[in-house]
Amino acid sequence: MSAISSRMAVAVHxxxxxAWRRDEPVTSERMAGSVNxxxxxxRRIMGALRNAGLVSVQPGVGGGAQLAREPHDITLLxxxxxxxxxxxxxxxxxxxxxxCDIGSNIRQVLQGVFCQAHHAMQGVLGQVTIADVFRQxxxxxxxxxxxxxxxSLAAAGTQHA
Amino acid sequence: MSAISSRMAVAVHxxxxxAWRRDEPVTSERMAGSVNxxxxxxRRIMGALRNAGLVSVQPGVGGGAQLAREPHDITLLxxxxxxxxxxxxxxxxxxxxxxCDIGSNIRQVLQGVFCQAHHAMQGVLGQVTIADVFRQxxxxxxxxxxxxxxxSLAAAGTQHA
DNA sequence: CGATTCCGAAACTACACTGGTTACAGTTAT
DNA sequence: ATAACTGTAACCAGTGTAGTTTCGGAATCG
Numbered sequence: 069m070s071a072i073s074s075r076m077a078v079a080v081h082x083x084x085x086x087a088w089r090r091d092e093p094v095t096s097e098r099m100a101g102s103v104n105x106x107x108x109x110x111r112r113i114m115g116a117l118r119n120a121g122l123v124s125v126q127p128g129v130g131g132g133a134q135l136a137r138e139p140h141d142i143t144l145l146x147x148x149x150x151x152x153x154x155x156x157x158x159x160x161x162x163x164x165x166x167x168c169d170i171g172s173n174i175r176q177v178l179q180g181v182f183c184q185a186h187h188a189m190q191g192v193l194g195q196v197t198i199a200d201v202f203r204q205x206x207x208x209x210x211x212x213x214x215x216x217x218x219x220s221l222a223a224a225g226t227q228h229a
Numbered sequence: 230m231s232a233i234s235s236r237m238a239v240a241v242h243x244x245x246x247x248a249w250r251r252d253e254p255v256t257s258e259r260m261a262g263s264v265n266x267x268x269x270x271x272r273r274i275m276g277a278l279r280n281a282g283l284v285s286v287q288p289g290v291g292g293g294a295q296l297a298r299e300p301h302d303i304t305l306l307x308x309x310x311x312x313x314x315x316x317x318x319x320x321x322x323x324x325x326x327x328x329c330d331i332g333s334n335i336r337q338v339l340q341g342v343f344c345q346a347h348h349a350m351q352g353v354l355g356q357v358t359i360a361d362v363f364r365q366x367x368x369x370x371x372x373x374x375x376x377x378x379x380x381s382l383a384a385a386g387t388q389h390a
Numbered sequence: 391c392g393a394t395t396c397c398g399a400a401a402c403t404a405c406a407c408t409g410g411t412t413a414c415a416g417t418t419a420t
Numbered sequence: 421a422t423a424a425c426t427g428t429a430a431c432c433a434g435t436g437t438a439g440t441t442t443c444g445g446a447a448t449c450g
Contacts, residue, residue, distance in 0.1 A: 070231045070436055071320040073408065077339050078322050085331045095425065102326045106410055111426065127426040128418025144342060157350070159235040159437095161242065165263045170246045173369040174362075178238055181305060181357050189318070189350040196342050201335075208334040231407055234437065256396065267439055272397065288397040289447025320408095 075151040078103050079113050080144060080201060086123065087139040087202045093132030113151060120150035139202060145194035157189065158182035236312040239264050240274050241305060241362060247284065248300040248363045254293030274312060281311035300363055306355035318350065319343035 082099050096114065100107040114133055117123045124136045135142070160178060165171035243260045257275065261268040275294055278284045285297045296303070321339055326332035 070234070070407080071315055071317055073231065074320040074322045075408085076319055077335075080339060081322065081325060081331060081335045084335060088331060093425095097425090102329050102332045103322060104324045104326050104332070105322065107426095108411075108428090109409065111428090112409095115427070125426070126418080127416075127424085129424045130419065131417085131425045133426095154232055157232055158237055159232040161235045161238045161264060161266065163265045164242060165265050168263050169370045170242060170249060170366060171263045171265070173366045174238075174242050174245060176369060177362055177365045178241060180365075181353070181362070185350045185353040188353045189346045192342070192346040192349045201338055201342070204338045204341075205331060205334045208337060209330045231436080236437085258396085268397095269399090269440075270438065272399090273438095276398070286397070287447080288395085288445080290395045291448065292396050292446090294397095 072152060075113055075116075076144075076148060078105065078110070079117060079147050079151045080198070082110060082113065082133075083117070083122065083135070083139075083142060083147065083198045084202045084205060086133060086135045087198050090135065090139075093126060093130065093134050095132040099133070116151045117147070120146065122146060122150060135198075139199035140197050142198040143194050144196045144198075144201075145190050147198075148190065148193050156182065157186040233313060236274055236277075237309060239266065239271070240278060240308045240312045241359070243271060243274065243294075244278070244283065244296070244300075244303060244308065244359045245363045245366060247294060247296045248359050251296065251300075254287060254291065254295050256293040260294070277312045278308070281307065283307060283311060296359075300360035301358050303359040304355050305357045305359075305362075306351050308359075309351065309354050317343065318347040 081103050085099055085102055086094060096107040096110040099114075100110045103110065114123060114125055118125050118133075121136055122142055123133045125131070125133045158178070160175050160182075164174060242264050246260055246263055247255060257268040257271045260275075261271045264271060275284060275286055279286050279294075282297055283303055284294045286292070286294045317340075319339070321336050321343075325335060
């Protein structure tokens with residue numbers, strides 16, 4: 069049921085935004101506007117990205133966040149590790165019966181399989197970079213996948229484009 | 230944070246248990262004893278496995294659950310689909326700004342990547358059967374060692390478009 | 391038949407995580 | 421100093437999970 073939190077999606081969104089505004093600091097307020105959430109939510113995620121060394125943040129007038137690495141040097145796996153401190157993707161049940169063969173051994177077997185499944189998922193994330201995401205977004209802009217994309221630049225980009 | 234629920238682990242546990250007691254019906258009470266949880270929790274999961282056609286359940290005296298398929302014909306992907314009705318592994322953020330390039334196109338891009346990651350994970354689960362799990366459990370019973378679970382699986386496709 | 395054994399499902403609880411919000415202290419440029 | 425930022429704590433509502441109790445229904449057996 070409960071999926072991986074949308075922090076991952078928001079983080080990639082923000083990083084793509086920073087890749088778009090590569091040369092200028094972006095405030096949490098503006099990022100929140102693009103994501104359509106609260107600035108504090110963005111700042112919480114920026115804190116995780118900063119701890120992971122993916123962005124640098126500066127307080128004060130004219131401050132904001134900037135990418136700390138090149139977009140092609142940030143994979144979605146980096147982002148995943150930064151914002152999802154979960155160590156295991158699958159939860160194990162806590163205390164199976166130690167007096168039967170199944171209960172006393174199932175956890176180790178499950179752990180092995182689940183770990184491999186987790187790694188396979190991370191393998192995909194590790195091969196996609198923020199630069200890839202940004203490029204795909206721009207391709208959709210050009211391809212007209214979203215109607216009204218022509219004036220979208222003027223609407224959101226209020227600073228030097 | 231929030232991992233995939235332990236229903237998956239419990240389900241594989243009970244299916245391995247049923248593979249062990251292949252010829253006799255097992256009551257939810259006994260399975261709950263092996264898993265170390267409440268019988269109602271087991272019955273809830275058995276309901277999902279029954280709906281998926283993995284087990285058959287019989288009420289009344291001498292009743293209980295039995296495998297409806299051969300253990301080698303039940304993959305962990307079958308179990309995953311039975312007990313986790315989640316359609317997507319990663320959550321997307323709900324309503325990004327439609328007036329900027331990033332916000333109006335990021336969701337489609339994210340959906341593609343996240344879908345591939347999910348499929349890679351499911352690919353691993355699809356290559357492990359209840360028979361595999363049961364065999365590994367028995368090997369641990371005999372060996373007593375915590376050997377690696379890596380056995381019969383190839384790396385899932387980690388290609389990105 | 392009626393008692394026993396078993397499942398199915400509803401209802402309720404406790405707990406944890408998520409995402410949104412307000413509030414306030416700290417930092418920086420002008 | 422003031423204004424513009426971040427960082428963080430605190431609180432809230434909504435949601436999912438897992439455990440528990442309780443009841444009704446189905447199947448078996450004496």
